[in-house]
Amino acid sequence: MSVARDKEKDSRLTGPYDSLRDFVHAIEARGKLMRLKEIDQDRYEATGVMYRLIDKYGYEDAPALLIERMKIDGKWRNGPVVANLYGNWDIEALPWGVEDIGDNDEQMYRATRDKLMTRIDHAGNWMKIKPVHVEPDHAPCKEVRLTGNDIDLLRFPWLKNNPADAARYINTGAVFMHDSRLGANVGTYRCQIKGKNKIGLNPEPGQDGWRLLMGMKRRGDRACRVSIAVAVDPAVWSVSSTKMAGFGESEIEIAGGLRGKPIELVKSETNDIMVPAHAEMIIEGEVPLDQAEDEGPYGEMYGYLGLMKRNNFFVNITAVTHRRSPMFFNSFTGVAADMPKGPSCAAEYHRYRKLIPGLKAIYTPRGANGVSLVSIDKRFPGEGMAAGQAVAANPGLNKVVIVVDKDVNILKPLNILHVLGARWQPSASVVIPQTQMRMPDPSMQTTGITSKMIIDATQQLPGEGGPDIWPPVSRVLLEEKCPDLLDEIDRKWPDYLAGWMK
Numbered sequence: 006m007s008v009a010r011d012k013e014k015d016s017r018l019t020g021p022y023d024s025l026r027d028f029v030h031a032i033e034a035r036g037k038l039m040r041l042k043e044i045d046q047d048r049y050e051a052t053g054v055m056y057r058l059i060d061k062y063g064y065e066d067a068p069a070l071l072i073e074r075m076k077i078d079g080k081w082r083n084g085p086v087v088a089n090l091y092g093n094w095d096i097e098a099l100p101w102g103v104e105d106i107g108d109n110d111e112q113m114y115r116a117t118r119d120k121l122m123t124r125i126d127h128a129g130n131w132m133k134i135k136p137v138h139v140e141p142d143h144a145p146c147k148e149v150r151l152t153g154n155d156i157d158l159l160r161f162p163w164l165k166n167n168p169a170d171a172a173r174y175i176n177t178g179a180v181f182m183h184d185s186r187l188g189a190n191v192g193t194y195r196c197q198i199k200g201k202n203k204i205g206l207n208p209e210p211g212q213d214g215w216r217l218l219m220g221m222k223r224r225g226d227r228a229c230r231v232s233i234a235v236a237v238d239p240a241v242w243s244v245s246s247t248k249m250a251g252f253g254e255s256e257i258e259i260a261g262g263l264r265g266k267p268i269e270l271v272k273s274e275t276n277d278i279m280v281p282a283h284a285e286m287i288i289e290g291e292v293p294l295d296q297a298e299d300e301g302p303y304g305e306m307y308g309y310l311g312l313m314k315r316n317n318f319f320v321n322i323t324a325v326t327h328r329r330s331p332m333f334f335n336s337f338t339g340v341a342a343d344m345p346k347g348p349s350c351a352a353e354y355h356r357y358r359k360l361i362p363g364l365k366a367i368y369t370p371r372g373a374n375g376v377s378l379v380s381i382d383k384r385f386p387g388e389g390m391a392a393g394q395a396v397a398a399n400p401g402l403n404k405v406v407i408v409v410d411k412d413v414n415i416l417k418p419l420n421i422l423h424v425l426g427a428r429w430q431p432s433a434s435v436v437i438p439q440t441q442m443r444m445p446d447p448s449m450q451t452t453g454i455t456s457k458m459i460i461d462a463t464q465q466l467p468g469e470g471g472p473d474i475w476p477p478v479s480r481v482l483l484e485e486k487c488p489d490l491l492d493e494i495d496r497k498w499p500d501y502l503a504g505w506m507k
């Protein structure tokens with residue numbers, strides 16, 4: 006295919022997308038989706054496939070997964086169920102309208118980050134576009150409407166990921182709530198399937214959703230109405246599953262701003278909450294605030310089984326509406342990548358670039374929650390450690406902050422191990438004995454309290470106790486002498502492979 010036609014194909018593929026299915030279609034068209042016809046989840050086959058994909062290809066290269074039909078609780082249930090949608094940087098680039106999508110991770114990371122930074126204003130806030138309202142007849146999420154005895158959540162392909170989980174879970178819902186005094190909130194909290202018309206709800210203490218429910222409960226309200234949008238477009242998914250809005254700030258306006266186009270909302274059937282019209286399914290219900298039930302245990306984001314949560318929230322379902330053949334999105338929590346990285350990378354880069362003069366990139370690798378990698382263009386002694394201190398001061402995902410020089414591609418975690426072996430002296434590090442971190446890190450003795458470490462793995466200058474002269478990097482010398490070499494190898498790559506994969 007000619008370069009011109011390639012570009013035409015990519016510009017048609019790139020977002021913004023109204024729906025999850027449009028995004029999945031684009032992923033498949035880029036050749037990054039593995040489609041499986043049937044999987045027996047009573048034998049945890051889908052979870053096994055997901056583990057193996059990550060084992061074989063790593064977080065950066067494992068494809069998205071689409072399973073057409075699943076055996077669950079002895080019955081075959083129609084999907085499709087999709088998973089691992091946010092693993093590769095070219096796929097992360099798609100929803101935001103990045104042009105010239107290609108396979109170079111570093112370029113795609115930068116293009117995604119830079120595109121999303123155009124959606125942040127000078128004060129560092131996400132730009133907002135107000136949603137528009139559509140009539141129910143124009144809302145795909147209303148093609149089928151179920152109320153009363155017709156509601157049966159058990160017949161949909163929600164997965165039990167691990168035999169140790171308490172039950173099957175809806176783990177990618179965008180939970181919409183509204184309170185006349187506290188405002189609106191959208192957040193993703195796992196929902197344990199408890200029966201045909203009952204699910205658990207797990208906003209962790211401190212989350213905005215938890216604050217809203219607790220605020221209403223303290224005031225003496227008996228119930229909070231919720232509508233849960235399942236399998237939403239990437240912009241709504243980003244605002245729902247990652248921290249992008251302050252308490253009371255409109256996540257849906259931020260989602261509109263992210264994609265440069267309003268989100269289309271439609272009124273729920275049994276409450277006044279407005280929900281994304283292009284979601285695959287909406288589950289409506291009421292959270293009783295004067296009752297509570299145990300929930301979990303569940304395999305959590307760090308890859309460990311969390312404890313059962315005593316006296317957690319739950320939802321009595323009042324309506325389910327969905328597309329005629331809905332698509333489902335499962336989080337293999339702690340196994341695969343479900344959290345969009347683009348918006349958080351853009352927001353962090355925007356924030357830290359003011360504090361760290363030579364900042365090149367900042368990134369937490371998938372599968373390495375708690376490790377923050379920072380690359381800088383270092384000019385003066387002390388800059389590496391200063392950069393690490395700026396990042397560690399934030400209570401986010403940064404128990405270990407590793408600062409490296411600008412020539413290190415931090416998107417490839419192996420490079421970091423190389424640098425630790427070859428460029429770093431352990432004396433160039435500090436430990437903060439006790440500080441804050443709001444993450445479910447299983448090594449923390451007290452929730453929210455952690456120690457932290459800053460590793461300055463930049464080449465130490467003589468003024469910092471480093472060697473007088475650092476030897477030149479062999480690969481750089483090769484690339485200087487043979488500037489076309491690696492491109493040529495890439496071109497011939499299929500021929501080399503032919504000599505191996507017969």
Ligand SMILES: Cc1cc2nc3c(=O)[nH]c(=O)nc-3n(C[C@H](O)[C@H](O)[C@H](O)COP(=O)(O)O)c2cc1C
Pocket residue numbers: 176177190191192193194195207208209210212213214215244245246247248249336338343344
């Ligand atoms: C797949 C997935 C599942 C999640 N499950 C939970 C959960 O069960 N409880 C929770 O508090 N946060 C969970 N999160 C993180 C929240 O969705 C995220 O912190 C969000 O910003 C919370 O919204 P809020 O700040 O409006 O409360 C999950 C994130 C993802 C990507």
